[in-house]
Amino acid sequence: MHPNIVTSNSEIHFYDRDENFAKGYSWYKAQMPLSYNNQITLEKTPCYIWSERALNEIYKLNKKTKLIVIFKDPVARLVSMKLTVRLIICPYFKYFQIHILEGSDFTKDPATEITKLETFLQVPHFITEKNFYFNTTKGFFCMRPLHTSKGSCLGDNKGRQYPRLDPFVEKRLYEYYREHNEQLFQLLGRRYSWNAPDYIRS
Numbered sequence: 001m002h003p004n005i006v007t008s009n010s011e012i013h014f015y016d017r018d019e020n021f022a023k024g025y026s027w028y029k030a031q032m033p034l035s036y037n038n039q040i041t042l043e044k045t046p047c048y049i050w051s052e053r054a055l056n057e058i059y060k061l062n063k064k065t066k067l068i069v070i071f072k073d074p075v076a077r078l079v080s081m082k083l084t085v086r087l088i089i090c091p092y093f094k095y096f097q098i099h100i101l102e103g104s105d106f107t108k109d110p111a112t113e114i115t116k117l118e119t120f121l122q123v124p125h126f127i128t129e130k131n132f133y134f135n136t137t138k139g140f141f142c143m144r145p146l147h148t149s150k151g152s153c154l155g156d157n158k159g160r161q162y163p164r165l166d167p168f169v170e171k172r173l174y175e176y177y178r179e180h181n182e183q184l185f186q187l188l189g190r191r192y193s194w195n196a197p198d199y200i201r202s
Contacts, residue, residue, distance in 0.1 A: 001131065001143060004123040006033045007042040015054035016047045025061070040121055042068075059092040066121065067093060072103035073194040074181070075165075075173045102192050110141045171196060 014020045014028045035041050048054040049069060058065055099120040106113045111129040118125050132141045135153055142153035165173070174196040185191045 002118070002123060002126050004038060004126070005040050005042060005121070006035045008032055008044060011045040011047075012043055013045050013047065015057050016045065016051045021057075040123060055092050065093070065097065067098045068101065068117065068120075069098060070101040070103050070106065071184075071192070073192070074177045075170060075194070075196075100188060107140050 008031060012020070012028065012031045014023075014031070020027070032041055032043070048058065049067075099117060101113055101117070110132050111127065114127045115125055118127065131144050133144055134140070135142045138153060164170075174194075177194075181192075181194055
């Protein structure tokens with residue numbers, strides 16, 4: 001949607017799948033969209049974050065590569081690999097090469113978070129609130145691309161309603177993740193409101 005950014009259409013899994021990595025960099029580059037000198041190319045394969053081999057190979061190819069990482073309340077996500085990110089990424093990439101997005105912040109105010117991302121990528125500020133609209137059916141913001149009046153939303157697997165956890169289990173999960181979250185907050189120098197809901201705090 002940004003004129004200075006082009007993105008691969010799908011997850012390429014070049015660095016984390018042996019069968020793809022064996023095809024070499026010429027195959028990898030062929031999966032990328034065409035771009036001009038004033039454009040940045042983004043590749044989206046979340047699994048790279050958990051693979052030390054992948055991060056090492058990315059760093060060897062281009063030490064100036066920037067990473068975008070989205071975190072979410074681990075209980076809401078029911079998975080916590082944040083400390084793995086800290087242990088694996090840091091030996092290769094400096095903090096100024098890593099941009100952290102908090103999932104709920106992006107869901108609630110995508111325009112503001114995109115502005116921060118544009119600053120991180122050092123591209124002109126182009127995306128505004130006008131490029132988003134709230135989809136009442138899905139319950140989150142969707143994009144309004146520049147080339148068409150028709151909105152564009154994430155797939156049907158996004159925005160689904162999930163059953164609520166048992167309050168006892170949810171409380172225990174928040175207690176379990178509390179120390180890990182604190183370590184992450186200290187590492188990032190910022191805090192997120194990943195606290196147990198009022199109905200299970202007592």
